[in-house]
Amino acid sequence: MSTPIDLSRVTFIVMREMRWPIMALLLVYSLSIFGMVFVPGIDDESGKPQHLSIFHAFYFMTYTATTTGFGEIPFEFSDAQRFFAIICLYASVITWIYAIGAIVRLLQNPFFIHAVAEWRFSRSVRGIQGPFFILCGFGDTGSVLARGLSDYGWPCVIVDDSEERIKALQLRNYKVPMPGLYADASVPKHLLEAGLQRPNCKAIVAITNNEEVNLKISTTARVLNPNIRIITMSKVEVYEDTLVTLGGEVHIVDPFKTFAKVLAAAMHNPGFYALNRWLVREKTASIDHYVNPPIGKWVICGYGRMGYEVNHVLSKYGITTEVIDPDKDKGKDLKNYIVGRTTSKTLVKANIEQAVGILAGTNDDGHNLGILLNARHFNPNLFTIVRQNRHLNEVAFAASNTDMIMQPTLVTARKILFLLIAPLLKPFFFHLLENKEGRKETMEHVIERLRNTVGNKTPHLITINFTHENSKAVFQWFDEGKDVFLGDLLKDPDNRNRLLELVVFVIKSGDEIVVLPEEGYKIKAGDQLLFCGTGRAQRLFNATINNEYKLFYVQNGVFMPRSWLAQWIIKKTNRLGV
Amino acid sequence: MNLEKVVFGFFVVFALTLNFGFFLGEMDNPDHHNVFELFVVIVVNLIATILKLGDRSQIGAVLLATSLVADLQLVAAAIYWTMAVHVAESGLTPDVMSSIVSLSGGALLANVISAVILVSETLMSRL
Numbered sequence: 001m002s003t004p005i006d007l008s009r010v011t012f013i014v015m016r017e018m019r020w021p022i023m024a025l026l027l028v029y030s031l032s033i034f035g036m037v038f039v040p041g042i043d044d045e046s047g048k049p050q051h052l053s054i055f056h057a058f059y060f061m062t063y064t065a066t067t068t069g070f071g072e073i074p075f076e077f078s079d080a081q082r083f084f085a086i087i088c089l090y091a092s093v094i095t096w097i098y099a100i101g102a103i104v105r106l107l108q109n110p111f112f113i114h115a116v117a118e119w120r121f122s123r124s125v126r127g128i129q130g131p132f133f134i135l136c137g138f139g140d141t142g143s144v145l146a147r148g149l150s151d152y153g154w155p156c157v158i159v160d161d162s163e164e165r166i167k168a169l170q171l172r173n174y175k176v177p178m179p180g181l182y183a184d185a186s187v188p189k190h191l192l193e194a195g196l197q198r199p200n201c202k203a204i205v206a207i208t209n210n211e212e213v214n215l216k217i218s219t220t221a222r223v224l225n226p227n228i229r230i231i232t233m234s235k236v237e238v239y240e241d242t243l244v245t246l247g248g249e250v251h252i253v254d255p256f257k258t259f260a261k262v263l264a265a266a267m268h269n270p271g272f273y274a275l276n277r278w279l280v281r282e283k284t285a286s287i288d289h290y291v292n293p294p295i296g297k298w299v300i301c302g303y304g305r306m307g308y309e310v311n312h313v314l315s316k317y318g319i320t321t322e323v324i325d326p327d328k329d330k331g332k333d334l335k336n337y338i339v340g341r342t343t344s345k346t347l348v349k350a351n352i353e354q355a356v357g358i359l360a361g362t363n364d365d366g367h368n369l370g371i372l373l374n375a376r377h378f379n380p381n382l383f384t385i386v387r388q389n390r391h392l393n394e395v396a397f398a399a400s401n402t403d404m405i406m407q408p409t410l411v412t413a414r415k416i417l418f419l420l421i422a423p424l425l426k427p428f429f430f431h432l433l434e435n436k437e438g439r440k441e442t443m444e445h446v447i448e449r450l451r452n453t454v455g456n457k458t459p460h461l462i463t464i465n466f467t468h469e470n471s472k473a474v475f476q477w478f479d480e481g482k483d484v485f486l487g488d489l490l491k492d493p494d495n496r497n498r499l500l501e502l503v504v505f506v507i508k509s510g511d512e513i514v515v516l517p518e519e520g521y522k523i524k525a526g527d528q529l530l531f532c533g534t535g536r537a538q539r540l541f542n543a544t545i546n547n548e549y550k551l552f553y554v555q556n557g558v559f560m561p562r563s564w565l566a567q568w569i570i571k572k573t574n575r576l577g578v
Numbered sequence: 579m580n581l582e583k584v585v586f587g588f589f590v591v592f593a594l595t596l597n598f599g600f601f602l603g604e605m606d607n608p609d610h611h612n613v614f615e616l617f618v619v620i621v622v623n624l625i626a627t628i629l630k631l632g633d634r635s636q637i638g639a640v641l642l643a644t645s646l647v648a649d650l651q652l653v654a655a656a657i658y659w660t661m662a663v664h665v666a667e668s669g670l671t672p673d674v675m676s677s678i679v680s681l682s683g684g685a686l687l688a689n690v691i692s693a694v695i696l697v698s699e700t701l702m703s704r705l
Contacts, residue, residue: 012632012634019632023628034614054614054660055660
């Protein structure tokens with residue numbers, strides 16, 4: 001375990017820089033005091049010249065050097081003393097100015113400021129007790145992600161190479177500590193300062209704007225900590241190949257691929273898109289309102305990364321597409337490819353009247369909105385999907401009455417958030433979307449149950465690890481050889497006839513994944529469980545698995561005796577509890 | 579020859595010798611202990627302390643610690659002297675004097691340790 005930059009560097013700089021100013025002050029003071037003591041004062045009654053004592057001379061210098069000037073204390077000075085006092089005053093005041101100047105110069109030195117910031121940063125990282133994540137890159141995606149993690153109560157350490165962003169970070173009100181450092185995250189030293197090798201660091205997220213930097217961060221992180229989860233954003237395939245071979249747990253998030261997959265899922269499973277949006281807590285999302293992208297001919301405007309991925313997925317499902325893009329080389333392999341900017345002319349050429357849906361997926365927000373208006377003019381019933389590139393344009397997009405708005409930054413941030421806080425969601429969704437008999441009904445069933453339990457309240461996706469620290473009561477039961485069944489844990493510990501407002505999605509036990517486990521499922525040590533429920537349900541669930549009295553109650557319906565006397569009576573009367 | 583080492587060694591040894599000079603004499607006799615000598619001892623000790631600041635090595639840390647101990651003891655002695663003469667106005671009675679001298683004796687010990695470390699470090703780097 002190597003310790004990152006410590007206090008010694010900052011103190012070292014201060015000491016080295018302040019050595020001469022302090023030395024100068026010391027010399028001037030001591031010489032002045034020495035002089036003041038020896039210069040003769042006015043004669044006393046016996047005719048001998050009076051002298052200042054060392055104490056009085058020090059007192060005199062203290063108020064003179066700081067230009068306070070209390071006067072001639074303790075007795076009137078002789079002219080000789082006054083003459084020497086002038087010298088003392090100028091010398092000491094000038095030395096003070098020099099010393100203060102040196103301090104100010106040091107405080108203004110950018111390297112010193114940075115060293116102090118680094119020291120403070122690594123100190124607050126060391127102060128984080130529970131598990132935390134490292135977030136490299138605090139752009140649009142990073143700030144959305146940090147907000148989401150804060151809502152779930154996960155601390156996060158942020159490194160960004162923009163000073164403004166880190167300053168902005170310090171002004172935000174997060175519920176948990178979010179220390180930020182202004183530094184290049186691809187430098188190993190800064191990753192160590194961010195706590196990469198700390199045992200409670202659970203994952204590193206590399207989402208800077210620069211792909212190369214992301215790759216560098218991922219590689220460095222893997223070398224320095226072979227067990228850490230790495231999550232990164234990548235749009236270039238060459239990098240992805242390298243990332244995959246790093247070993248360990250590496251997730252590569254591509255917002256466009258993710259969106260295309262969600263879109264395809266939505267076409268076949270209308271509930272899925274609603275469920276997904278509701279789980280990510282999108283503002284306008286409701287679990288009752290399904291979005292149903294129609295199957296038929298689609299027009300894709302803009303054949304960039306988004307156009308490519310969506311076209312790829314749609315074609316795979318046998319949907320005909322018309323692609324419009326000004327670049328004539330990009331779509332050489334496509335059957336229906338119209339070269340040109342999206343205008344009414346090209347839209348007509350793409351048979352917009354016969355289309356069922358349109359995707360405005362260029363990287364220009366104004367253009368995307370224009371495409372929508374244009375297309376609606378020809379075909380008002382179109383299903384519309386629009387790509388919103390910049391967060392700032394939110395108001396305009398919200399007013400555009402679009403069926404689906406795709407913001408790459410949001411999609412990335414939410415996907416990463418789920419990977420971090422609910423890693424089991426992926427196998428769960430995978431199970432629901434599998435092309436098998438009865439899966440659609442399962443999905444409807446899940447949505448129905450969520451509607452009845454959580455309803456309009458904010459959904460919380462909670463991962464519970466059955467470890468000794470996280471579930472003390474359950475482990476106590478294991479030690480005593482008793483079984484714990486999932487069904488009991490789902491009861492309200494305040495009144496076991498009620499059920500907690502939650503739906504268990506999945507349990508991972510060793511390598512085995514149990515989707516929608518039965519109430520009779522027997523909890524084993526080391527199980528990981530994912531549920532969706534209200535905030536209250538989360539608190540009560542945690543109370544049950546940590547408090548032996550509550551666990552006893554939900555299992556048996558009677559209360560466990562607490563005092564020795566009550567225990568004795570219970571034993572004598574052969575009852576189970578009070 | 580390293581000028582910094584010369585200055586450094588000079589002040590460390592000078593602090594020790596001055597401290598010894600002040601300590602020397604009958605313990606409770608004010609005539610044997612000069613107030614100016616105490617003043618100079620403090621100043622030289624402070625200079626030695628400042629010279630030790632900023633050394634990041636292990637030995638540097640120990641040297642700094644001994645110096646800080648000496649400063650603390652000497653400043654305590656000076657404050658006690660001032661209090662006795664100017665505030666309590668009891669004058670330098672034998673018990674006051676012996677307290678002051680014993681404080682400076684403690685500082686002397688710290689200075690001796692400082693000098694021993696300095697010498698041994700020099701010898702070690704010679705080997």
